[in-house]
Structure formats: C-alpha cells, structure tokens
Amino acid sequence: MRILLLARVHLGTVAVLFVLTLSACLLVAGLPRAMQASYDEALRRALGAAPAVQTDLTVTVESRSPDEDLRERTQFDSRDSLWREIVPPDLRPLLPRTGHMSAKTTLTPITGTSGQSYINLGWLSDAAERVEWVQGRVPGAPATTRYEGETIPVFEVGISEEALPEMGLRVGESKTVGENDYAVVKIVGAFRAKDPGARYWSHNSELLHVTKLQPPGQLDFEKHITTLMSDAGLSALSGAGRNLSYRWVLPLDATAATALGAPDLRAAVSEFDRVVALQSTGSASPYHLETGLPKLLDDFLAGLSTAQTVMYLVLGGLLAVALGVIVLAVHLLADRLDHTLSLTRARGGALRQVAGAAAALTGLAVVPAALAGYALSFLVPGPVLPIVHAGPLLVVLVAVGFAAARTVAAHRTPLHERRDDVAAARPSAKRVTLELLVVVLALAGAYLLRARGLTASTGQDPFLLLVPIALTLAAALITLRCYPYPLRLLVRLTARGRAAVPFLGLTRAARARSASVLPVLILLPALGVSVFAAVVSDGIASTQRLASWQRAGAPIKVTSEIEIPAAAIDQVRALAGVRRVVLAQTGRVQVGYGAERAEAIAVDVARWRELLGGAPVGLPALSDGALVSPELRGRGTFEIGWQSRLKLATRGVIASVPGFYGKGKFLVVPIGVQVRPAVNTLLIDGDASLTGALERLVPSATVVSQERILHDIQDDPLTSTVRWTLVVVTAALAAYALIAVILSLVIGAADRARALSFLRTLGLSDRQAQRLTVLEILPMILVTALAGLGLGLGLPAALGPGVDLSSYAGDLPVGDYALDPFLPSALAAGLAAVAVLGAYAHIAIGRRRSLGAVLRVGDLT
Structure with a gap:
C-alpha cells in the first residue's frame, strides 16, 4: 500500500496529528528540564543565602592537655590534608581547596570583673588576608611575666576597631585574664575586616563584634570579645588551663550542588561525620563534625518533595490529556482511512497489511514530530532527565499502537458493518462491578490520605500520586455512566412537545456513539487539572500576600535599635x-x-x-x-x-x-x-x-516594605517554578480541551451529516439543523465541564495534608483555596462557544453538499 499517497490524500489530518505530537513532546520533554533547572537554582540559592557556619563543614576538637596542643601551623596543615583525603566522593566536587583553620579560647574572663567581661584568645590561619591594621602594629611573639609569684604568658593581640570603645579598652593596654590559670593579654593593635560582608566571617564573627549575653535571672549583660594573635602565639597557647578548641573549616561551593544529588549529599555528610570520629581513636578529645548542612538539605528536600508532587500531578494530567487528544486525532485519521482499508480487506488484503498501513501512516506523522519536539526541548536549559527521553517515545508508541489496535478491531472481518446509533449496549456485570470498585477505592483513598497524611517527611508518597489519578478516573466513569440519564428525562419531556428538533437533538446526544463520549475522558481531566492548578496558584498567591503583610505590618516599616x-x-x-x-x-x-x-x-x-x-x-x-x-x-x-x-x-x-x-x-x-x-x-x-x-x-534604622517582602517570597526559584508551571499547564490544558471538542465534532461529522441529510428530505431547515447539532453536542460538554470543575475544586480538599505548600507562601499554610470564578467560566464558555461555532460551521459546509453525495442508493426506501 502506498503510504505517501495516503499521506497526501489525508494531508490535513496528518498535519493536525503532526502539530499535536510536536507540542506534546516539547511539553513533556521541555517542562521537566526547566523544572529541574529551577530546583537546582533553588538549592544553590538556599545554600548561598544561609550563613557559612551552617553550610560549611567544620571539624572541631578540644585540647584538654599539653599532649593534645597544636603548637605549630604545620600540625594544622597535616590534619587539614587528612580531612580532605577522607571526604566522601559525593562531597569532593563541592569542596574547593580554599579553607581556613583556627584556634580559639572561650569563657576567658578579665580578672576582677566578676565574670562580666571576657577577652578570649584567637588565631586564624589566614588573618593576613582577611584583616587590615588601622592602629598600632601586628601582634608578635609571646613573652612571660611574673604574677602572684608565678610565671605567666603574655600574649600580644589585636582587637577589632569596633570593640575598643564598647569593651572600654585601648591600644597599648594590658589585661590579666583567667581565674586560676592566669595570662596577660597585651593589646598592641586594632584591625578591621577587609570585607566584613564576606561569608568567611560567619565562622569568626566573635572577632569583629562584641557578643552580649544575659545570664538567666540577671539584669546585666556579659560582654565577650575574641582577640587575634600571631602564629608564634600558638607556642604558648595550651588547653591545659583554658577552654581551647581547634577548627578546620572546609567551605562548601553551593554553585556545584544539584537537586538530584541532594539526597546523596545528605548521606555523604553523615558518612564524613562517621569517618572523622574514627580519627579520634586513642585520643581523649574526640574529633567531630559541626555543620548545619543536613538540616538545610532536609528542609530543601521537604519543600522539593511538595513541589515535585504538585508538578507530577499537573504534568501527569497534561501528559494524559495530550495522549488523549493525540488518540482522538489518530481516531480521526483511522475514520478517514476506513473506506480504503475496507476495500483492501474486501479484495483479499491481510489484516496485518491493513493494520501495518494504518500504523505506518500514523508513524509518518508522529515520528518526525516527536523527534522535532525532542530536539526543541534541548533549547530549554536544565539537566536531561529520563522523562526527556521516555516521554516522546511514549507518545509515539501510544499513537502508533492505538492506530494498529483500532484498525485490527475495526477490520477483523471484511465488510463487517456495525450500527451502534440505535441503542447503547448494556454493560456487563463484571464491568459494572469493576467500575464501582474503582469509585469506592478512589473515595476510600481520599479519606485515608486526609486521615493519615504522608508516610514520610521527604520523598514521594505513592499513595499521594495514586489518589488523584483514582479520583479522576472515578469522576470520568461516573460522568460517562450518569450523563445519559438526565438527557433521557429531558427526551421524555420534549417528546410531549410539538417541536421535533429538541427531541431529536437530545435523543442523539443520549444515544451517542462511543467515539462521541470519548472526549469526556479528555475534557474531564483537562478541566479538572486546569481548575486544580488555578486553585493552587490562587491559594499560593493569596497566602504569599498574607505572609508579606504579617512580616511587614505596614506598607513600610522603619525599625531602629x-x-x-x-x-x-x-x-x-x-x-x-x-x-x-x-x-x-x-x-x-x-x-x-x-x-x-x-x-x-x-x-x-x-x-x-x-x-x-x-x-x-x-x-x-x-x-x-x-x-x-x-x-x-x-x-x-x-x-x-x-x-x-x-x-x-x-x-x-x-x-x-x-x-x-x-x-x-x-x-x-x-x-x-x-x-x-x-x-x-x-x-x-x-x-x-x-x-x-x-x-x-x-x-540607624532598618527599612522594609510589604511590596519588597512579597517580591522576595515570589522570587524564590521553587515558588516561581511552581506558579509558572501551573500557568503553562493551565493554558496547555485549556488548548487541548478546545482541540478535543473540535476533533470530536470532526469525528462525528460524517454520521451527523448523514442523519441531517435524512431529515432534510423530510423538510428540516438549515436553522433547525443548526439547533439540532448544538443540542446534540452541548450536553456532553456542559456536563463534562461541571464534572471537571467539581473535580478541580475537590482535589485540594481531597489531598488535604498531603500537599504542604507553605514553603512557597512565606512559611504560612495554604488552606484558603478560594477560586476566582473567571477561569472555570472562561473555560466552559470557550468550550461551549467552540461547540456552537463548530455546529454552525458543520451546517455551512453540509449546505453545499447534495443529498446524493451523502445518501447511498436504497437509503430512502
């Protein structure tokens, strides 16, 4: 069979199938990449916005005896090399070679102040690169002096310029510190940070600023400051009589982090903590890891899990609807081929031959379109996920497989004519039981989801993903089974009237062929998911506004200490x-x-x-x-x-x-x-x-505005991704819903033209034909629109605690799912308008056909 000739004959239908496949493959391959790129950006921004003391990996150890003291820089360097050697592989790309080491004392009181003022000793491995001296000189080597009959060390130190007046100190002054093991601190210089806003100072803020603490039950504040000494000061610094600790800081490079690697990164931090502790064998002072990275990753993964859940729901609905519309287009193409394939079968063509022809013609349309959509998706920035490869392949397999399966089902017997326009087939007991089981399971699943919530704080709960699918399937089954009954009641009412058009139009709608009710399976999830997306988007937007006002308290707030x-x-x-x-x-x-x-x-x-x-x-x-x-x-x-x-x-x-x-x-x-x-x-x-x-x-004040806070909330990568994805999916689903209505009109056009031609021989006018066509089409669309609206409004309530959107709304729970009636009204009105316009277009086209072009010889006898 000549496939290219068939493609030229049915070029319009092939072109429609090509465009639908191209758009579906571009969406299913491009959207996940864009979403994953935003997830990566969200993780990097979250890590970059957090203080370095939370994100960096800091190995610490306390010195409790002279044997555990580190007296030289080389001792620090050797341990720094050890930590980098035992870092797990998943962490190494995120840890640049730069880092720093420190030695600091804590709770070192100034003698005679009754614990109200503290001067701690500190050493930084890269102090020369981080500070500039504005008074005095750089500290030198330590000395000794006599105090209360004992020889005690004298440490030359520098102090931050800011701390001098606040602590009541001056350059050149000496202070005795300690209560038992005394030492003298000689202030020889004052410094300031070269870049006080650098993340580096998150680890060493106590060197720049005075820390004020209020002990429980007291009115006065304690003042703490850490000074800076030279490398030579390490030789006299011991933990035997002081609270001395050493730190090795391995800074984290947030730009190398990815959302896909976040779980492995979390596990790698735990493994690094374990192997660091193993280095303490035989030592009285254990090494341990200090970092807030696991908590940051857990918070991110929790928010990411919610974002992925919402995205899976809407993208899954989008894929299902796109496949449904493509199936409708394939159905239309198969109808166009029906006469040709029937003749082939009648002339001795094998079933495999006609099925292969239908599949080949479908493949000729969808394979190039899928490849083009797949290629265009690489213009979207982001990592390549498995769905990028699998999505277009799934679209091709569904389209070609449906074309072959429908042809096999339709042409198993040569010249076998079927009539399903007289009465609807009664479903079997097994089918009714199965459909009832689906409905019961969907309702039970929704109840259990609300009752038990999620089974895990992170990761995907399969229950959460299956319940919306079951609810959508249950709503579609209920709509398919129930929508003919109110129509039949209307048929009985219109049968008592004198006008024939309402009776005929509603009767044809109630006795619709399976191909006519197939759009219900597309329109219902399309409307349901689009309304759900609109509800969620509106809920997030209103809660974001509430969060911004709760943080600001006024259009502009000015606060000063x-x-x-x-x-x-x-x-x-x-x-x-x-x-x-x-x-x-x-x-x-x-x-x-x-x-x-x-x-x-x-x-x-x-x-x-x-x-x-x-x-x-x-x-x-x-x-x-x-x-x-x-x-x-x-x-x-x-x-x-x-x-x-x-x-x-x-x-x-x-x-x-x-x-x-x-x-x-x-x-x-x-x-x-x-x-x-x-x-x-x-x-x-x-x-x-x-x-x-x-x-x-x-x-002296801090100025914030409600608009700026709202912008910051909305500018979060995860938040913006969720919202723009919902907008894109809503628009795509609305377009697919309209295309489904158009395709359903075209699929039933031949049967409808034949019926109208019969009625025209009995005197049916064009105006009456238009009304009859509208009455035949509109009931299905309106009932499906109402069912889809109900499903979309019910999904947020059904999912309940399973979808926590507070991460995208300023940490406030999103619970007020109030829907702007504009969207469902616009969708329903658009579908109805397309149906009406399609009816008028169908009559206008049919008016140019003669009865002989539609009716066969013997149809009127």
Whole structure:
C-alpha cells in the first residue's frame, strides 16, 4: 500500500496529528528540564543565602592537655590534608581547596570583673588576608611575666576597631585574664575586616563584634570579645588551663550542588561525620563534625518533595490529556482511512497489511514530530532527565499502537458493518462491578490520605500520586455512566412537545456513539487539572500576600535599635509620597517583679488599624490596657517595668502582632501609657520606592516594605517554578480541551451529516439543523465541564495534608483555596462557544453538499 499517497490524500489530518505530537513532546520533554533547572537554582540559592557556619563543614576538637596542643601551623596543615583525603566522593566536587583553620579560647574572663567581661584568645590561619591594621602594629611573639609569684604568658593581640570603645579598652593596654590559670593579654593593635560582608566571617564573627549575653535571672549583660594573635602565639597557647578548641573549616561551593544529588549529599555528610570520629581513636578529645548542612538539605528536600508532587500531578494530567487528544486525532485519521482499508480487506488484503498501513501512516506523522519536539526541548536549559527521553517515545508508541489496535478491531472481518446509533449496549456485570470498585477505592483513598497524611517527611508518597489519578478516573466513569440519564428525562419531556428538533437533538446526544463520549475522558481531566492548578496558584498567591503583610505590618516599616530623633521623624513626614506615619516604641519589658521578660510594642492601635486599611492582617481595637499573647493570658491586671512601672488590664488575646511578634511572650499597649515615648519604630503608609530615601533620613534604622517582602517570597526559584508551571499547564490544558471538542465534532461529522441529510428530505431547515447539532453536542460538554470543575475544586480538599505548600507562601499554610470564578467560566464558555461555532460551521459546509453525495442508493426506501 502506498503510504505517501495516503499521506497526501489525508494531508490535513496528518498535519493536525503532526502539530499535536510536536507540542506534546516539547511539553513533556521541555517542562521537566526547566523544572529541574529551577530546583537546582533553588538549592544553590538556599545554600548561598544561609550563613557559612551552617553550610560549611567544620571539624572541631578540644585540647584538654599539653599532649593534645597544636603548637605549630604545620600540625594544622597535616590534619587539614587528612580531612580532605577522607571526604566522601559525593562531597569532593563541592569542596574547593580554599579553607581556613583556627584556634580559639572561650569563657576567658578579665580578672576582677566578676565574670562580666571576657577577652578570649584567637588565631586564624589566614588573618593576613582577611584583616587590615588601622592602629598600632601586628601582634608578635609571646613573652612571660611574673604574677602572684608565678610565671605567666603574655600574649600580644589585636582587637577589632569596633570593640575598643564598647569593651572600654585601648591600644597599648594590658589585661590579666583567667581565674586560676592566669595570662596577660597585651593589646598592641586594632584591625578591621577587609570585607566584613564576606561569608568567611560567619565562622569568626566573635572577632569583629562584641557578643552580649544575659545570664538567666540577671539584669546585666556579659560582654565577650575574641582577640587575634600571631602564629608564634600558638607556642604558648595550651588547653591545659583554658577552654581551647581547634577548627578546620572546609567551605562548601553551593554553585556545584544539584537537586538530584541532594539526597546523596545528605548521606555523604553523615558518612564524613562517621569517618572523622574514627580519627579520634586513642585520643581523649574526640574529633567531630559541626555543620548545619543536613538540616538545610532536609528542609530543601521537604519543600522539593511538595513541589515535585504538585508538578507530577499537573504534568501527569497534561501528559494524559495530550495522549488523549493525540488518540482522538489518530481516531480521526483511522475514520478517514476506513473506506480504503475496507476495500483492501474486501479484495483479499491481510489484516496485518491493513493494520501495518494504518500504523505506518500514523508513524509518518508522529515520528518526525516527536523527534522535532525532542530536539526543541534541548533549547530549554536544565539537566536531561529520563522523562526527556521516555516521554516522546511514549507518545509515539501510544499513537502508533492505538492506530494498529483500532484498525485490527475495526477490520477483523471484511465488510463487517456495525450500527451502534440505535441503542447503547448494556454493560456487563463484571464491568459494572469493576467500575464501582474503582469509585469506592478512589473515595476510600481520599479519606485515608486526609486521615493519615504522608508516610514520610521527604520523598514521594505513592499513595499521594495514586489518589488523584483514582479520583479522576472515578469522576470520568461516573460522568460517562450518569450523563445519559438526565438527557433521557429531558427526551421524555420534549417528546410531549410539538417541536421535533429538541427531541431529536437530545435523543442523539443520549444515544451517542462511543467515539462521541470519548472526549469526556479528555475534557474531564483537562478541566479538572486546569481548575486544580488555578486553585493552587490562587491559594499560593493569596497566602504569599498574607505572609508579606504579617512580616511587614505596614506598607513600610522603619525599625531602629536606638531612639529616632524627632527632627528625623519630621523629615519623614514631609517626604513626598508619605501619606501617614504612625509612631511606635518596641522593647523588652519586665513582667511583674521577677526575671520574666516579654516583648512589647507601644503604639496608637486605632491609627495603625487605619493604616492597614484593606490589608489581610489587623489587630483588635485597643484604647487602654493591653493585648497579650496566649502565653500571657489569664493574668487579669498585671504590672510591667518599662521606663516606669505600669499596671495594665488584659483587654484581649492575640496570636501575633503583624510585622513584629508571632510566638513567645509579647503584648501591645497604647503609646500614651509612656510618659515620654522613645520612638524607635515608624509605620508608614507610602510608596515602596521611598525605602532608599528613608534609609538616608534614618541611617540607624532598618527599612522594609510589604511590596519588597512579597517580591522576595515570589522570587524564590521553587515558588516561581511552581506558579509558572501551573500557568503553562493551565493554558496547555485549556488548548487541548478546545482541540478535543473540535476533533470530536470532526469525528462525528460524517454520521451527523448523514442523519441531517435524512431529515432534510423530510423538510428540516438549515436553522433547525443548526439547533439540532448544538443540542446534540452541548450536553456532553456542559456536563463534562461541571464534572471537571467539581473535580478541580475537590482535589485540594481531597489531598488535604498531603500537599504542604507553605514553603512557597512565606512559611504560612495554604488552606484558603478560594477560586476566582473567571477561569472555570472562561473555560466552559470557550468550550461551549467552540461547540456552537463548530455546529454552525458543520451546517455551512453540509449546505453545499447534495443529498446524493451523502445518501447511498436504497437509503430512502
């Protein structure tokens, strides 16, 4: 059989099949690559945004005796080489050769300060590259001196420029440290970091800044600073009388991390921790690994698992719908070939020959299209996953396999004519039982999923992936089985009327051939998944907005650790674009007369409520007393210490204060209770573009805006990937749904033209023919649209705790799945419009045909 000739004869259908296959293969191969690339970017950004002390691998050991002391740099270097040799292979690409080592003491008090001030000793292997000396000189070798009849070491050290005034020290001064094993610290210079914002200083922040700690039950703060000594100082530094620890920092290169390798990376860190501990054999001080990388990876994998689950659901639905539409196109092509293949069979053609011809013609259309879609997918950046290869192959196999199978089923017997337009075949008991089992299992699965949640914190739960498929299949079966019954009721009602068109149109719809109801299996998942995607996308968007307001508390928030001068506040009010300014004071207050503390904010609540306006957050009204957190409830009237002693009556309990507190002990009081409020917070209603000007007017403050916070939440790679994928899938599914309606119209065109030709011989007008065609097509589309809408709205509720989208919504749970009615209305209206236009186009085309071109000799006798 001449395949190329058949392709030219049926060029239109072959072209449609080519385009559908090309689009399906491009989507199924390109979208996973783009998604995986965004997963990799999300992991790299998460690791890059975390402090280096969390991502880097730090091997630590404490020195407890002179035998365990490291006196020379070479001793540090040899151990650094050892750690790099025993690093597991999965970790090595992420660990560059750069790194640093350190030796530091902790809790070294200044003698005579009763434990209120501490000067610790520190050594950094690369200090010369990291700091610049601004006062004095570089520390030199240690010396000795006599103190209380004993010889003690004198360490020459440098101290950060910032710490000098805060600790009350000066260059050239010496301090005795220790309580039993004394030493003298001689400050010979002051330094500052060459790049204070470098990730490096996350490991050594105690050298740059004074650490303030408040011991339990005390009002005063302890002050700690770590100084910097030379390599020569190691010779006199011992852990025998001090809390001395050594560290080897192996920095992590986040740019080399991939989402696919994250589980292996997590396992490699555990293995490295194990082999590091083995190096402690025979030593009283064990080596151990310090890193927050496993926690970061676990958090990422948990968010990734949710993203992959949502993506699997929508992409699986997209693939199923795309395959369904391609099957419809193959069905159309097979119908076009039916006459040719029937003649071939009648003339002695073998069944294998006609099936091979149909498969070859289908392959001629889909194989080049699949190859083109597969090739185009490589223009999408991202790693090549197995689905990139398997997806196009699956599309080709389904299309060619369906073409061969349908031809075999249709032409097993030569010239065997079938009629299935008279009455629907009664399903067998086995088939009904199987369909009921599917429905029951789907409902039971949805119930169990909500009841038990997920079985694992990370990874894919097969139950979560199977339940939506079962629900979709159950909804499709119910729709197929039930939609003829209301139509038959309408048929009985229209049979009592005088008009024939409603009766005939609804009767044909109720007795639709299997090819006519096949689009239900495509339209229902297409509408269901697209509505589900729209619901999830809208839920994420609304929760992101809520999270941004909860973090900001105002359109613009200005916070400072010190009081904001009145002159600066006046300048802020006069700034162009500022519409309203609400003053507030925040601080930590004493509750009662004991050691209990709570966070507090004094503010004009009424004006703050007006400033929030239509925001999704707010506070109850408050004129006196206090609003308290759940931890402070039930106290009635209580007293706090804040500038002065204040007695406050509890006026309400609130779970959070937008922009400030979300957990712990906190309270909100009217700003008028303060004798002289020390304003350190400004809540501003103004344009987000004012943040730069506000930072210049109040240099001591931190300025944040609700719009900027919302942008940061939405800019997260995982979040943006989930949302744009949902948008792309929704658009693709809507297009496939419309194509399915068009193909269903074309597939039934011949049978419909024949029926209308019969009726035209009885006097059916063109207008009546149009109405009859619309009544035949619209019921199936409308019923399927309603079923798909119900499925899409029900899937988020059915999945329940199985899909935690808080990672993409500012860490707030996404539970308000309110749907904008525009999308389902637009989809239903679009499908109905296509059906109506198709009906009118069909009648317009059929009007040009004569009855003799449609009816055969003897059809009217």
